[in-house]
Amino acid sequence: MKSFTVATLLKETKLQEIQIKGWVRTFRANRFIALNDGSTLHNIQCVVDFENTDEALLKRITTGAAVSITGELVESQGKGQSVEVTVTKIEILGDSDPETYPIQPKKHSFEFLRENAHLRTRTSTFSAVMRLRSALSFAVHKYFNDNGFYYMHTPIITGSDAEGAGEMFRVSTLDQKNPPLTEDGSVDQTKNFFGKDTNLTVSGQLEAETYAMSLGKVYTFGPTFRAENSNTSRHLSEFWMIEPEVAFMDLAGNMDLAEDFMKSVISYVLEHNADDLEFLDKRLLDEEKTKPQAERSELSLIEKLKFVTENNFKRVSYTEAIDILRNSKPNKKKKFNYIIEEWGADLQSEHERFLVEKHFKCPVILFDYPANIKAFYMRLNEDGKTVRAMDILFPGIGEIVGGSQREERLDVLKEKMAVLDIPEEELWWYLDLRKYGTAVHSGFGLGFERLVMFATGMGNIRDVIPYPRTPQNAEF
Amino acid sequence: MKSFTVATLLKETKLQEIQIKGWVRTFRANRFIALNDGSTLHNIQCVVDFENTDEALLKRITTGAAVSITGELVESQGKGQSVEVTVTKIEILGDSDPETYPIQPKKHSFEFLRENAHLRTRTSTFSAVMRLRSALSFAVHKYFNDNGFYYMHTPIITGSDAEGAGEMFRVSTLDQKNPPLTEDGSVDQTKNFFGKDTNLTVSGQLEAETYAMSLGKVYTFGPTFRAENSNTSRHLSEFWMIEPEVAFMDLAGNMDLAEDFMKSVISYVLEHNADDLEFLDKRLLDEEKTKPQAERSELSLIEKLKFVTENNFKRVSYTEAIDILRNSKPNKKKKFNYIIEEWGADLQSEHERFLVEKHFKCPVILFDYPANIKAFYMRLNEDGKTVRAMDILFPGIGEIVGGSQREERLDVLKEKMAVLDIPEEELWWYLDLRKYGTAVHSGFGLGFERLVMFATGMGNIRDVIPYPRTPQNAEF
Numbered sequence: 001m002k003s004f005t006v007a008t009l010l011k012e013t014k015l016q017e018i019q020i021k022g023w024v025r026t027f028r029a030n031r032f033i034a035l036n037d038g039s040t041l042h043n044i045q046c047v048v049d050f051e052n053t054d055e056a057l058l059k060r061i062t063t064g065a066a067v068s069i070t071g072e073l074v075e076s077q078g079k080g081q082s083v084e085v086t087v088t089k090i091e092i093l094g095d096s097d098p099e100t101y102p103i104q105p106k107k108h109s110f111e112f113l114r115e116n117a118h119l120r121t122r123t124s125t126f127s128a129v130m131r132l133r134s135a136l137s138f139a140v141h142k143y144f145n146d147n148g149f150y151y152m153h154t155p156i157i158t159g160s161d162a163e164g165a166g167e168m169f170r171v172s173t174l175d176q177k178n179p180p181l182t183e184d185g186s187v188d189q190t191k192n193f194f195g196k197d198t199n200l201t202v203s204g205q206l207e208a209e210t211y212a213m214s215l216g217k218v219y220t221f222g223p224t225f226r227a228e229n230s231n232t233s234r235h236l237s238e239f240w241m242i243e244p245e246v247a248f249m250d251l252a253g254n255m256d257l258a259e260d261f262m263k264s265v266i267s268y269v270l271e272h273n274a275d276d277l278e279f280l281d282k283r284l285l286d287e288e289k290t291k292p293q294a295e296r297s298e299l300s301l302i303e304k305l306k307f308v309t310e311n312n313f314k315r316v317s318y319t320e321a322i323d324i325l326r327n328s329k330p331n332k333k334k335k336f337n338y339i340i341e342e343w344g345a346d347l348q349s350e351h352e353r354f355l356v357e358k359h360f361k362c363p364v365i366l367f368d369y370p371a372n373i374k375a376f377y378m379r380l381n382e383d384g385k386t387v388r389a390m391d392i393l394f395p396g397i398g399e400i401v402g403g404s405q406r407e408e409r410l411d412v413l414k415e416k417m418a419v420l421d422i423p424e425e426e427l428w429w430y431l432d433l434r435k436y437g438t439a440v441h442s443g444f445g446l447g448f449e450r451l452v453m454f455a456t457g458m459g460n461i462r463d464v465i466p467y468p469r470t471p472q473n474a475e476f
Numbered sequence: 477m478k479s480f481t482v483a484t485l486l487k488e489t490k491l492q493e494i495q496i497k498g499w500v501r502t503f504r505a506n507r508f509i510a511l512n513d514g515s516t517l518h519n520i521q522c523v524v525d526f527e528n529t530d531e532a533l534l535k536r537i538t539t540g541a542a543v544s545i546t547g548e549l550v551e552s553q554g555k556g557q558s559v560e561v562t563v564t565k566i567e568i569l570g571d572s573d574p575e576t577y578p579i580q581p582k583k584h585s586f587e588f589l590r591e592n593a594h595l596r597t598r599t600s601t602f603s604a605v606m607r608l609r610s611a612l613s614f615a616v617h618k619y620f621n622d623n624g625f626y627y628m629h630t631p632i633i634t635g636s637d638a639e640g641a642g643e644m645f646r647v648s649t650l651d652q653k654n655p656p657l658t659e660d661g662s663v664d665q666t667k668n669f670f671g672k673d674t675n676l677t678v679s680g681q682l683e684a685e686t687y688a689m690s691l692g693k694v695y696t697f698g699p700t701f702r703a704e705n706s707n708t709s710r711h712l713s714e715f716w717m718i719e720p721e722v723a724f725m726d727l728a729g730n731m732d733l734a735e736d737f738m739k740s741v742i743s744y745v746l747e748h749n750a751d752d753l754e755f756l757d758k759r760l761l762d763e764e765k766t767k768p769q770a771e772r773s774e775l776s777l778i779e780k781l782k783f784v785t786e787n788n789f790k791r792v793s794y795t796e797a798i799d800i801l802r803n804s805k806p807n808k809k810k811k812f813n814y815i816i817e818e819w820g821a822d823l824q825s826e827h828e829r830f831l832v833e834k835h836f837k838c839p840v841i842l843f844d845y846p847a848n849i850k851a852f853y854m855r856l857n858e859d860g861k862t863v864r865a866m867d868i869l870f871p872g873i874g875e876i877v878g879g880s881q882r883e884e885r886l887d888v889l890k891e892k893m894a895v896l897d898i899p900e901e902e903l904w905w906y907l908d909l910r911k912y913g914t915a916v917h918s919g920f921g922l923g924f925e926r927l928v929m930f931a932t933g934m935g936n937i938r939d940v941i942p943y944p945r946t947p948q949n950a951e952f
Contacts, residue, residue, distance in 0.1 A: 005624065005692065021724040023690070023913045037723070038691035039624060066913040068724075093724075094884070094914030101912050118683075118905035119912070121690040130691065134626035141617045148481065148515060150610035155943040156632065156699045157645070157676075157714055159950040169633070169647050169669070171676065173703050176663050179652055187652050193645070193703055193713070194950035200633075200647065207594075207943060207952060214499070214597040215514035215606065216481065223632045223699065227649050227669055237669070238633055247513070248497040248544075248569075408570070429594040429952055436577050436595070437499045437542040438570030467631040467683060474635040474670035476683060476905055 001070070007039035010083065012073060018085065020044065021068045021093070023122065026105045027061045033087075035069065038121070041128055041275045045084040046071060057090065063105050064096030064122065110463055117467055117476055125283060128276035129456045129464055132269055136448075136455060139268035140221060140242055143261055149217040149244060154204030156223060159196050160426050167227040168199035169237075200225035205243050205443065206377070206430050209406060212245035212441055213433050219244035221448070229471050233460040236449060238469040245443035251379070251388040251405040254442035255365050258392055258401050259313045262363075267309050269455055270302075277302055277455075284457035297396055298357070301457040304395055311362035313392065316355070318369045319343065324359055325351050344370050352391075352398035364393045376416045378404040379440075390444070397454050403444025410434035477546070483515035486559065488549060494561065496520065497544045497569070499598065502581045503537045509563075511545065514597070517604055517751045521560040522547060533566065539581050540572030540598065586939055593943055593952055601759060604752035605932045605940055608745055612924075612931060615744035616697060616718055619737055625693040625720060630680030632699060635672050636902050643703040644675035645713075676701035681719050681919065682853070682906050685882060688721035688917050689909050695720035697924070705947050709936040712925060714945040721919035727855070727864040727881040730918035731841050734868055734877050735789045738839075743785050745931055746778075753778055753931075760933035773872055774833070777933040780871055787838035789868065792831070794845045795819065800835060801827050822849050828867075828874035840869045852892045854880040866920070873930050879920025886910035 003019045004012065012018075022037035022044075030050040034043035046069050050058060061067065068091040076084040098104075102116045103123060113120040120126040144151065157171050173193040174180065180188040189196045204220035211218040224241045244257065269277065281301040288296045299307060316324075325331055325340040325347075338348045347366075355364050367390040371380060378387035392401035407413045413434055417424060424431060452464040462468040467476040479495045480488065488494075498513035498520075506526045510519035522545050526534060537543065546565040552558055574580075578592045579599060589596040596602040620627065633647050649669040650656065656664040665673045680696040687694040696719045703713065720733065745753065757777040764772045775783060792800075801807055801816040801823075814824050823842075831840050843866040847856060854863035868877035883889045889910055893900060900907060928940040938944040943952040 007624070021915070022692075038626075038693075064913045066915040093916070094910075094912070096912040103912075118686040118908060119690070121687055127691060130628070130687070131626060134628070137627045137629075138617055138621045141614055145614045148483070150514075150607060151613045152606070152610070152942055153613075153699070153716055155714065155945060155950070155952070157701075157945050157950055160952075167649075169649060170652065171645050171647060172652070173643075173645060174652070176646065176648070176650070176655055177657075181653075193705075193947060194945070195948040196950065198950050210594040210952075211597055211606070211942065214595070215603060216498075217514075223629070225633075229669075238631065240629055432594060434570075436570070436572040436579075437540045439497070439542040440569070466628055466687065469631060469633050469670070471669060472671040474631070474633055474672065474674050476631065476636075476686075 005039035006035065006037045006042065006044045009044055009073065009085075010040065010042055010081070012083065015073050015075070015083075017070070017088075018073050019068065019070050020046075020085065021066070024061055024063055024065045024067060024096075026063060030058055033061060033067075033069075035067070036127075038127060041124060041131075041279055042081075045076065045078065045081055046087050046090075047084055048087045048090065053090070057092070060092045060095055061090070062096050062098045062101070064098075064101045064103060065092055066094035066096075067091065068093055110460065114462055114468070124279060126463070128279050129452070129458060130466065131276050132273055132280075132456050133452050133464060135269050135273050136265055136452060137221075139265040140448075142268070143264045144219045144244065147217070149219050150211070150215050152204075152208060152211050152215075152218045152220055153222060154201065154207040154220045156201055157194070157198050158201045159194060159198050160206075161199055166202050168202060169225050169227045171198045171200060202226060203241065203243065203445065205245065205445065206427070208243050208245040208443065209433060209441065210429065212247045212443070213437070213439070216248075217244070217246045231471055233462070234450075236461055236465065236468055236470060239461075239465070240448040242446045242448055243443060245441065247441045248439055249405075249442045250440050251367060251390060251442060254403050254405060254444060255313070255315060255367070255390055258390070258403060258444050259363075259365070262392065262401065263309050265451070266305050266455060270305055270309065277305070280456050280458075287459075299395060304457075305455065307395055308363055313363040313365050314360045315365045315367065316360070318366050318386070321347070321351075321355060321364075321366050324355065328354060328359070330354060344373070346373050349398035352393040353395065356393045356395050356398075363395075366391050366393065374404070376420050376422060377406050377413070379407045380412055380416075388442075394454060397450065400450050400454060401444050401446050403442065405440065405442040408434060408438045408440055410438065481515035482511065482513045482518065482520045485520055485549065485561075486516065486518055486557070488559065491549050491551070491559075493546070493564075494549050495544065495546050496522075496561065497542070500537055500539055500541045500543060500572075502539060506534055509537060509543075509545075511543070512603075514603060517600060517607075517755055518557075521552065521554065521557055522563050522566075523560060524563045524566065529566070533568070536568045536571055537566070538572050538574045538577070540574075540577045540579060541568060542570035542572075543567065544569055586936065590938055590944070600755060602939070604755050605928070605934060606942065607752050608749055608756075608932050609928050609940060611745050611749050612741055612928060613697075615741040616924075618744070619740045620693075620695045620720065623693070625695050626687070626691050628680075628684060628687050628691075628694045628696055629698060630677065630683040630696045632677055633670070633674050634677045635670060635674050637675055642678055644678060645701050645703045647674045647676060678702060679717065679719065679921065681721065681921065682903070684719050684721040684919065685909060685917065686905065688723045688919070689913065689915070692724075693720070693722045707947055709938070710926075712937055712941065712944055712946060715937075715941065716924040718922045718924055719919060721917065723917045724915055725881075725918045726916050727843060727866060727918060730879050730881060730920060731789070731791060731843070731866055734866070734879060734920050735839075735841070738868065738877065739785050741927070742781050742931060746781055746785065753781070756932050756934075763935075775871060780933075781931065783871055784839055789839040789841050790836045791841045791843065792836070794842050794862070797823070797827075797831060797840075797842050800831065804830060804835070806830060820846050820849070825874035828869040829871065832869045832871050832874075839871070842867050842869065850880070852896050852898060853882050853889070855883045856888055856892075864918075870930060873926065876926050876930060877920050877922050879918065881916065881918040884910060884914045884916055886914065
């Protein structure tokens with residue numbers, strides 16, 4: 001007798017005696033068990049001969065119970081499945097008290113499910129989301145591996161806070177109440193675990209550059225942190241970031257890479273996760289119906305994914321984009337929350353979405369941004385006022401990728417750091433890359449949860465990571 | 477004219493005009509450039525026509541300089557390569573001052589290279605190690621993906637310190653010198669970022685169990701932390717861990733999985749990284765020659781890898797192992813540092829290595845350990861004194877994998893937690909897994925850097941991770 005997962009059993013064509021283990025999703029009419037084991041969105045229907053089954057046993061077949069079923073795989077009489085299982089033996093592995101089990105066979109609010117995040121993957125929505133998250137992760141690794149990149153684990157605990165991407169979390173082993181003090185009364189960091197003040201990383205880019213400048217093509221995919229007190233549906237205090245970095249690649253190459261990469265990972269899930277995507281597509285459609293017409297998306301989830309894979313990304317300079325936005329209807333009619341008045345303005349999500357959804361009707365790559373709204377390490381253009389930065393804009397979400405060609409000239413980089421008061425001693429190793437065998441190089445960063453939100457249609461970032469960390473919340 | 481990487485160029489058979497960019501490893505006789513770009517261990521030889529090249533330019537072709545070369549791919553006249561490049565044009569992209577460049581074309585100590593970790597992948601040894609690290613990472617993801625596992629990102633910042641695997645790092649945003657205090661004078665954690673005291677995770681296992689109990693087969697691969705002040709060649713404060721967790725799988729299934737997994741990832745690098753392994757095999761051989769005969773390994777690096785892939789792992793109970801060790805020669809002759817006297821003793825690396833290298837001469841899986849030397853969540857056997865734990869022992873290294881079947885019975889788990897003073901309130905969600913649809917489940921943990929050490933033959937764990945974090949050291 002062969003053991004199956006639900007996924008393999010639903011594809012099985014040989015009618016035979018089988019064994020399967022899983023959790024009861026529903027039990028209808030004292031007869032029909034919808035059994036799920038996480039291997040697929042779908043349940044396998046298991047039909048119990050209730051007339052010949054002990055009453056006490058039947059009562060224990062409840063939503064959430066773990067069961068082991070032996071039976072015959074047969075062609076299904078009912079709709080919605082081609083095969084089902086005629087149960088010959090059922091064993092309750094673990095009961096689930098229907099009075100107290102939080103995950104009832106009904107619609108729960110996402111907020112309630114966040115409070116029960118340890119059980120929420122027992123619902124179709126969250127199991128689909130997390131299977132997609134996993135598939136996207138694999139697609140990322142596969143893309144880079146297939147294209148000759150090396151995966152690099154950049155450090156999580158860092159002694160430098162030079163990048164200035166945001167507020168940081170301190171990492172310490174000092175006594176919290178009575179830290180050791182130096183003679184001048186400041187905290188004595190020499191007594192700390194690492195002998196100095198340390199924080200959680202905000203980005204692995206600078207370290208990734210060191211490896212690109214020896215191994216050629218590398219990428220990171222690891223957790224990064226922001227200690228900003230922003231309680232929004234788009235921010236996490238702990239999130240995963242993907243950062244490729246490539247030697248001898250300029251900004252145009254960077255755009256080529258990012259476009260190819262994004263298309264590849266989204267194509268991967270369109271190909272491998274059709275069931276989960278169809279389910280989430282329908283879920284989003286239902287959710288959209290509850291919104292006023294004007295707020296609904298023009299594209300369904302799957303249409304949005306194909307919008308990315310089937311369109312060329314339009315490359316537009318920041319300067320050109322500002323012109324378009326300044327002369328746009330929503331700007332003239334003051335429909336934007338932030339009116340674009342002059343060159344140098346930082347673009348908001350509403351502007352990015354306008355460019356993608358209304359103006360160009362395709363994903364957009366903006367490039368050559370004003371230097372003063374971008375990071376210190378970006379390559380200054382010959383005009384002296386713009387840098388070789390690029391952002392990729394997607395429908396519904398705005399910016400999803402941010403990247404740049406890096407400043408490879410030692411003197412220009414030092415000057416920029418001086419202006420921003422970044423001490424050279426702290427980044428001596430980063431400067432070394434410009435001292436010894438410097439070369440043009442580029443890379444980009446992608447917040448992985450933003451990608452998962454885009455690919456699943458989920459509206460709150462807390463619903464696309466297993467255990468979200470946000471201000472006032474580090475449960476589980 | 478086509479651009480190549482060194483890896484693709486060395487395999488190219490069409491003799492043609494080519495372009496290639498990389499870093500000069502050596503420049504001999506004013507003529508022969510050994511060029512490397514990280515794409516492979518090997519260099520491509522580029523031959524400069526020094527008689528027709530500007531003297532000033534020749535002087536800038538130094539070790540570490542980044543260059544762009546145009547030339548003809550020709551059959552090589554010299555030994556050691558089948559093709560080489562006749563240079564028609566060379567452009568210096570980035571100079572490298574031979575007076576100050578730290579990575580000279582000579583042997584550097586690993587200690588020196590650790591201080592220059594941002595440049596050490598410009599050496600053959602470290603580029604080989606890091607390419608292998610990357611390949612092993614991919615092999616891990618590929619194995620689990622091919623076998624129906626979902627990749628899960630477990631949280632890094634945790635509000636719980638229940639697992640007790642070791643000392644933890646505190647994560648905080650409170651003022652370090654003058655933390656806010658409550659009325660009773662203790663630190664007011666409600667003012668902290670997460671509203672409570674938080675730490676860096678020591679393991680993702682407990683959270684992985686929650687996903688196994690809904691998605692069936694999952695794994696984690698992420699950073700974990702230990703704040704222990706242990707300055708050894710085998711410990712890091714920050715390291716990466718792989719932790720699969722599977723529902724409905726017992727200890728025997730866990731052993732099958734772990735053996736198959738270890739063989740698979742090691743086979744992967746034997747197949748895909750032959751060049752790097754041969755180089756490291758030779759490096760280790762040279763290193764061993766400097767040791768006294770008695771301390772040398774009987775197996776070369778590649779032999780050790782094949783020792784794993786070609787042998788069945790011998791499964792031995794802890795009790796049986798104790799008997800073997802007690803009656804062994806080194807125990808009787810008091811050659812072990814720790815003499816095994818009775819059942820209940822914790823095994824040391826010397827004992828594990830004896831079992832693998834001398835007694836069984838194959839990888840060994842020890843199982844059914846005494847309950848009191850193992851973690852609270854391990855499944856108690858019917859004998860009431862052993863738990864369904866397993867450790868996999870490898871040659872040269874001892875324990876490399878530790879796993880167990882998990883205690884799935886609510887009452888037994890609660891009792892164990894009570895004995896160890898683990899508050900139920902802190903693990904309410906973990907206990908929920910035993911309340912609602914509990915089932916047999918198992919998993920294991922593998923410290924990734926231990927695997928990289930094993931597969932590369934490197935003796936110090938600081939040399940197998942890009943930027944090691946250890947007591948008093950968080951540089952870069």
